[in-house]
Amino acid sequence: MAKLTVGKTVEGLGEYLHDQRRQAQMSLRQLAEKAEVSNPYLSQIERGLRRPSAEVLQQIAKALRISAESLYVRAGILDLDESGARMVEDAIALDPRLTERQKTALLDIYRSFVGSDVVRNEELADVVTEANQEEA
Template sequence: MSAARDDLADDAGEDPPASSWAGQINMLGQFIRTQRQLAKLSLREMAAMTQVSNAYLSQIERGLHQPSLKVLQAIADALQLSTEQLLAQAGWNTGRNGKAGSDAPSTEDVIRADPRLTPEQRTALISVYRSFVGESSD
């Protein structure tokens, strides 16, 4: 049924439906939860590290709220990730040179979009990819 709504929005020349944005926020929340679990942090521990309530973090992880940039930065710091990685998960273009399609995000986007991978497999594959790219960049 959502495909029908997508078609209607395309035909009317409107912005993409809110459901696609909600899906992106949900994916961001799942990514944050997976990263937190891999770091073996409880919600309360991460709340203390980020100065964000555990209830709000839980809502972010469940895709119920879109976090602000400040909250994303705090979460990234707690999870020892770059803010750019979380911004990319949130669907914001973070290319340093302002051009769409820089190498790292496009590779990571392909990994994230692969329906054959579980969230844990995506996270592991992206981590391995980043470890190789990080060693050879700069």
């Protein structure tokens, strides 16, 4: 039963990445190049055939300009409760109607209202490190 859950998690991650890539108006090849992963490997991730490491997810998130945490949730590395605010940040970052300056200002304001604490960031770093060690 756990295998089925992992499979659905990887498929969901792949669909989410595909949607994010299309919203960013990037080809598979462009994203692979920006994320510094191979084109076939990225294709396999999008099709739900491969489960990427936390490090690869971080590279993909950076290339798509979304939070790595949202990908970690989709991959089953983090619980949804730990990243609720990140979904709002992703929405702001992906809104094509906003300039970069407006996005930065909105993110700063949002973070000041919800409060970003250092402890949460340290916990996230620990989770990512642990996930990377499991992949190795």
